[in-house]
Amino acid sequence: MFSTPLIAAPMAGGTTTPELTLAVQGAGAFAIAAGGYKTAEQLRAHIAPLRASGLDFGVNLFVPRPAAELRAREQDALLDAYRTALLATAARYGAELPQELPSAEDPPVQDFWAEKIALLLADPVPVVSFTFGLAPASVVDQLHKAGTRVLASVTSVPEALAAAETGVDALVVQHTNAGGHTAAFLPVPAAGDSSDPAKNRTLPQLIAAVSAAVELPLVAAGGVSDAANAKAALAAGAQAVAIGTALIRTHESGARSLHKDALADPAYTRTTLTRAFTGKLARALENDFVRTFTQAAPEAYPEVHFLTAPLRAAAAAAADPQSLNLWAGTGWKSAQAAPAADVVQAFLREL
Ligand SMILES: Cc1cc2nc3c(=O)[nH]c(=O)nc-3n(C[C@H](O)[C@H](O)[C@H](O)COP(=O)(O)O)c2cc1C
Known part of the structure; x- marks a missing residue:
């Protein structure tokens, strides 16, 4: 093969x-x-x-x-609640979260x-x-x-x-x-x-x-x-x-260099499986966003991906890795x- x-x-x-x-x-x-x-x-x-x-x-x-x-109504309610939970963080970066998610x-x-x-x-x-x-x-x-x-x-x-x-x-x-x-x-x-x-x-x-x-x-x-x-x-x-x-x-x-640098930064001490960024479980370096939102994030991929996209883009523009999806496997320290x-x-x- x-x-x-x-x-x-x-x-x-x-x-x-x-x-x-x-x-x-x-x-x-x-x-x-x-x-x-x-x-x-x-x-x-x-x-x-x-x-x-x-x-x-x-x-x-x-x-x-x-x-x-199709998205269940129940899932829409969870997405609405997650959007509300993200608002203060989004505002901190001046990011606007989408009102409507794509069908x-x-x-x-x-x-x-x-x-x-x-x-x-x-x-x-x-x-x-x-x-x-x-x-x-x-x-x-x-x-x-x-x-x-x-x-x-x-x-x-x-x-x-x-x-x-x-x-x-x-x-x-x-x-x-x-x-x-x-x-x-x-x-x-x-x-x-x-x-x-x-x-x-x-x-x-x-x-x-x-x-x-x-x-x-x-x-x-x-x-x-x-x-x-x-x-x-x-x-x-x-x-x-x-x-x-x-x-x-x-x-x-x-x-991104923010991602590359985070992988070498001893401030990050572990990776976590989280749905916080996209609604699908993914392993990332544990940063503030992961700590704050892992519990609240609904299982809704790719809706959560579209919901958090402007927030992640704004965090990247602000050079702040704390709200970025810093994907990393458990062997990240060897990268x-x-x-x-x-x-x-x-x-x-x-x-
Ligand atoms: C930044 C990043 C992006 C990834 N994107 C994809 C992808 O697009 N498709 C896919 O099948 N797997 C994707 N994966 C998973 C990898 O294909 C692979 O399964 C994983 O990286 C292997 O584990 P490791 O990161 O510990 O080496 C991604 C992984 C990382 C770290």
């Missing part, structure tokens, strides 16, 4: 630049470009230099919630799914990976007919079994230590539920469990911060490991400010 054991994970929101993708590919890793949040036109422009390079590369897309799953059918809420699938079918890329849900088997089939290998992201054995049913070629198995959004799409047992056998499972244990359940090649992701944990995931049955956080501070990464090729080669030397 891959000719290298190391994969640069897709990081949407500006972190994965074409320069980062080309640098890691040049150093011997496989890279997945981040198609999330982009329109088809933006994606086309983003991957043009990757196509021109002739290299094997991937494109990651967010699978949207079905438009038919479920709006192209940005659907993450421009239809137009991006059309683009990738008309002008295929070597690999497409999906997260936040499963692409329908019919889409997987169409991509295969276009000559594309297809990956699904999963976080558990039940998700792996469901993904295998759609006909994908390999799975990205993401552990909860991962930075950024969880790929989970099936309900997880409530925190603290001691009957949950998956609780406290390490990445190698998760890989072993998934590998016993499905026949597909696996890519291990989540908290891989050095060659030792990469090797442990490979030994447990993964064909490759994916790194995200380890690349955020690299020279070619497009992450190096260096050329991406150096980070990749340091892993590959030992793998």
Whole structure:
């Protein structure tokens, strides 16, 4: 499936630049470009230099919630309450929060799914990976007919079994230590539920469990911060490991300098899984916003993403990392400010 054991994970929101993708590919890793949040036109422009390079590369897309799953009235009330809770913080930055959130059918809420699938079918890329849900088997089939290998992201054995049913070629198995959004799409047992056998499972244990359940090649992701944990995931049955956080501070990464600097700032002492920024659980450095709003944030993605966007933009403009989504996996302290090729080669030397 891959000719290298190391994969640069897709990081949407500006972190994965074409320069980062080309640098890691040049150093011997496989890279997945981040198609999330982009329109088809933006994606086309983003991957043009990757196509021109002739290299094997991937494109990651967010699978949207079905438009038919309209927002429940109850959820609207929770969103209203969350908007009210955010008002004072927004005012501090001079940010105005949207009164109306886009409807479920709006192209940005659907993450421009239809137009991006059309683009990738008309002008295929070597690999497409999906997260936040499963692409329908019919889409997987169409991509295969276009000559594309297809990956699904999963976080558990039940998700792996469901993904295998759609006909994908390999799975990205993401552990909860991962930075950024969880790929989970099936309900997880409530925190603290001691009957949950998956609780406290390490990445190698998760890989072993998934590998016993499905026949597909696996890519291990989540908290891989050095060659030792990469090797442990490979030994447990993964064909490759994916790194995200380890690349955020690299020279070619497009992450904001506020984000890059926070990852090296000893004032941040832990990461937290929070819905506060987008309504979907994501792992971030624990800052004031996370501490203040994690409890109040409703489970409503992408509505909360659109609700907090002006506040986050204003915080960035004010150079204040305390209200920014500082996505980070549990291995964040190892992230190096260096050329991406150096980070990749340091892993590959030992793998
Ligand atoms: C800043 C950031 C953005 C991310 N964006 C995406 C994305 O667009 N699509 C996706 O499938 N995963 C995304 N992820 C998750 C990564 O693909 C990967 O699973 C994760 O980074 C691996 O864990 P690590 O950060 O501990 O290395 C993102 C992670 C980070 C840190």
